[in-house]
Every structure is written in structure tokens, then in C-alpha cells.
Amino acid sequence: MSALAVAHPRRVHLRPVPDLPAEAPVTVTISVSPGAAPGRDRVLAALRELVAVAGGTVTAVETAPAAPEQQGIRLDPRARTALRDGERLDLSRLEYDLLLFLARHPRQVFSRSQLLAQVWGHTHTTNRTVDVHVSRLRTKLDDPEVVTTVYGLGYRLADEAAVTVTEG
Known part of the structure; x- marks a missing residue:
């Protein structure tokens, strides 16, 4: 079994997922919401490390578009x-x-x-x-x-x- 990382600003949860075939390359894109959430960099580093341990690569870290500014x-x-x-x-x-x-x-x-x-x-x-x-x-x-x-x-x-x- 492999692990899927579920990120939260203060912690990373690992959930088991079925193993992928060994020959299948693992490519991961990480999407994060805009802003400086506490622990964001720590979560991203943990996700990168997890992907590397699984033999995969992180192709991109995308920042999701900002929500429209709430006025008032x-x-x-x-x-x-x-x-x-x-x-x-x-x-x-x-x-x-x-x-x-x-x-x-x-x-x-x-x-x-x-x-x-x-x-x-x-x-x-x-x-x-x-x-x-x-x-x-x-x-x-x-x-x-x-x-x-x-x-x-x-x-x-x-x-x-x-x-x-x-x-x-």
C-alpha cells in the first residue's frame, strides 16, 4: 500500500491507497490556496518529501486563483x-x-x-x-x-x- 497525503495548514495526514504498478510514473501537481496560511511551507515540504519517497516527482505547485475580495x-x-x-x-x-x-x-x-x-x-x-x-x-x-x-x-x-x- 502507498499513502495519500491530505494536507491541512497545521498537519499532514497520510491515508493508505492501493499500490500503483511499479512501472507507472508518479506525477503530482499540488494546488494551494493563495495567501500565507500558517504552516503552508511546512506542508508543501512534507508533500514534496512524500512524493519523492514514493519515487515520484512534483511537476508543479500551483496557486489557486484568489477569491474575489470580500468588500464590506x-x-x-x-x-x-x-x-x-x-x-x-x-x-x-x-x-x-x-x-x-x-x-x-x-x-x-x-x-x-x-x-x-x-x-x-x-x-x-x-x-x-x-x-x-x-x-x-x-x-x-x-x-x-x-x-x-x-x-x-x-x-x-x-x-x-x-x-x-x-x-x-
Whole structure:
């Protein structure tokens, strides 16, 4: 039996496969996704060594075409991740929940009391709590206009805010 290498950025798994006829040349093309994934060079070196031990040659190391650049903010509720232009955002639980709630209700204005009830799940804190979290969220998003203040009423997601929620 020979081995098939299944690569992961942090490890290489070897899975048995039936032996190939000895006279058949083994040619391998390695495709990698673009970007500097941790351990990429180590995985490539292990794959090259494995192919060499099997008596084969690596014909090419191809870089797969880059995915289209993700513009704006993408929220994935299942993974609870927030990405801006493909880069991970470091949001607290409440900052994430606040942004997700506003993104799921575009063009709707919510009072501070409504946000406390819907996002925090209670109204036992002061309305100032909402103001502080909105301020921190704006700072972390590096865009003070993503969440719009509707004076005298509350907050809403800006019409031009590029925030997408990936459901499913």
C-alpha cells in the first residue's frame, strides 16, 4: 500500500491507497490556496518529501486563483465571526450581537430601551450602556457612520453600510 497525503495548514495526514504498478510514473501537481496560511511551507515540504519517497516527482505547485475580495462587513451567525474586507474583526459578544441585530433589521430605528431588551435581553441597565457599546463598535469598525444616531429616537444601521449577514 502507498499513502495519500491530505494536507491541512497545521498537519499532514497520510491515508493508505492501493499500490500503483511499479512501472507507472508518479506525477503530482499540488494546488494551494493563495495567501500565507500558517504552516503552508511546512506542508508543501512534507508533500514534496512524500512524493519523492514514493519515487515520484512534483511537476508543479500551483496557486489557486484568489477569491474575489470580500468588500464590506460579513457576519456569520453560525460561526459568530465578523469579517471586514476579508479580515477578522475582534468584537466583543455584545458588540457582535448589536451589529447583527441592526444588520438583520435594516432601515429600522430602535430606541435604547428596545436595544437593551432585544440585544442585552433585559432593561436593568441604563440607556448609557447602549451608547458606550455603539461608540466602541464604531471605533472597532473604524467607521463612525456604520451605526447612525437618530437624534431623540435611538440608533439604526446606516443605509450605505455594507453589512451582509450570511444565513444558512
